[in-house]
Amino acid sequence: MFFAEFFEAIRDFTETGGQVLLVIGVLIFVMWLLILERALYYFVWHKQLKQQTISSWNARDDKSSWFAEQIRQAQISRLMLKLNVSVPIIQSLVALCPLLGLMGTVTGMIEVFDVMAISGSGNARSMASGVSKATIPTMAGMVGALSGVFASTWLARIGKTEKTHIEDAMTMEH
Template structure:
């Protein structure tokens, strides 16, 4: 319990050093990873059951060679592909949003540095240090969040393409 409290205090202190923008970045990253975990759960658990059901329905069909059968096959593949791609565009948007919010944090931190310079009238390094930290920490957090999401989005897209191809191969048309 003490470790949890110390961890929460450390996170709170980190968020305070980055300013309000860092809190927004943290929220965006949490939402992004929540959606990523939902997609991973779908890929690893839910998809296989749906795929087996679609293949079983296809195998049970008597007609697998007509134009109607081909359209049903295309529709089934499209539905499953749509399920595989669900929320991927939103995850991509959040990945793109992270560095932009980091840039916003940089601008707000630099504004704080310039305010200190205007008030103190000099380049006092101690008084400018908090503004510089508010400028660099959100940038770093936005880039780290974005990079972590880029790898997962690429993996999801690759897996979606591969599983769509596998489904198309499983639903064979008879000519």
């Protein structure tokens, strides 16, 4: 019962906003799946991998030679690659949201102009659907971009902070 009403409301909203709104919805869904996957990785698996890397570094006898520094940098780089693997994709999806919203605005305005050409500029009721198809995708694109900006900034900040923590934990002995 609840799910049927929920999906009907989503269908009505999508029809009001046009086909571009469906694309924006899929984009936001994928973006948030990637964000949640990165957060889950950080809170569950990264801490264990970080401890293993630091332990293997501390178990080394040679920590001060040029070769040791290269090994240290490689271990830090591997951890950072694993931590930041989806962040550039998330940032790209954030940038795409307002662009798709703009595309929805353009397609909605084209519909308004079509209605005006066919029925004249006095028919406000027939222009209303085109105006809603012009404004709703813009709003959805902005909401998706704003939510993604905060999350991607948080993920990037975690990456920088973790790199500093790992470098401090794996200090060179001279």
